Amino acid sequence: MSTTSAPPALAQSRSVLTAIPGPRSMALARRRAAAVAAGVSSVLPVYVARASGAIVEDVDGNRLVDLGSGIAVTSVGAAAPEVVAAVAAQAADFTHTCFMVSPYEEYVEVCERLAELTPGTHEKRSVLVSSGAEAVENAVKTARRATGRDAVLVLDHAYHGRTNLTMAMTARAMPYKTGFGPFAGEVYRVPTSYPLRDPAGMTGAEAAARAIDVAERMVGADRVAALVVEPIQGEGGFVVPAPGFLPAMAAWAQAHGIVLVVDEVQTGFARTGAMFACEHEGVVPDLIATAKGIAGGLPLGAVTGRADLMDAVHPGGLGGTFGGNPVACAAALASMALFESLDLVGAARAIEAVVRAGLEPVADASPAVAELRGRGAMLAVELVRPGTLEPDRAAAxxxxxxxxxxxxxxxxxxxxxxxxxLLPPLVIGRPLLEDGVEVLAGALRALPA
Structure with a gap:
């Protein structure tokens, strides 16, 4: 664990002054109900006034420990001073030209840094977009164009986004898909490796063989353009596949000319104790989709991959008005510098040690906790009805x-x-992390046995 080189603007301590939500948040909730579409939901019913480091301060003056990072986005801390300075400087120069109209150096430099940071020593190219879903969709477009094939393989429990194509690729119906079809075609789902729920003793290689068997019978390897995988599934439950699953799937894809697309939108940029989660098992993707933690809170996504694949797309086939916005690019360059200068890969590993020390005794003692799992600063507790593996949504x-x-x-x-x-900012201080983990441990202890 570390801190940014400049101190956070807010005290890095928890302080609850009112009920949650407080009166000003409740007033804003009433305004929201009259102005914001009901389909947009929020996890926490408080309205943010400021955020800094690993603290979110609401409009009632409560300071909350942020163990979510805006879903793995503010990995370098909320309002990291270095990112703020880079954003301000770039905004003073220009905020937009559209790279497809008048290009600029910042876009090029982000692509150069992605080539350096992502796995593999091969020649690479990148395209910048505005979100993780766009990144995944553009990876699929690229794979289809490069291979001349149509079919896309995804895993059970996967989440890849909210566009029409990425909804088709996402497994969970509610809230992501229900009522929004029909969806894009030629998307096929195969079993993943979910050690808690697989047959006892199933190895990663056996789980891969099961998935490959389904793929070959249901689709045929010669029809598959891309195999799209999350190295650790995010919205699907922070599912870490059994060792050997990802390498076996990657080897099968390579043997059949299938483009391996690794979706690192949530796992990327030091989150799991490696710069990218696929590195834990030495998997080198053909294409890698990134977003979330790349730009310190600004909207940016990317597809980075083998030059021969990326360059197979005709000029004008990739891009978008806001893709690689110069202000977002400046934020990304500042963030990527912090990942290295602050050793946030090491910080993620230290976070894991603290969280496991605080939660393992509770997990071992509670019949409601089926498993504590994850890597680095991407950790989770799966809750079940005691004595069973029946999922307990109400307990969560x-x-x-x-x-x-x-x-x-x-x-x-x-x-x-x-x-x-848990997805804490990688710059969270140890005392604050221990405080947050103890609160979570207490909430787990309060579950009925």
């Missing part, structure tokens, strides 16, 4: 509410909504 919601009431922001996820996940 109860834990999240209890944490919020005490001034700690945690998120839930999972196919059944029964997983409590």
């Amino acid at each position: 919601a109860q834990v999240a509410r209890a944490c919020a009431a005490a001034g700690v922001l945690v998120l839930t996820c999972g196919t059944w909504g029964n997983v409590v996940r």
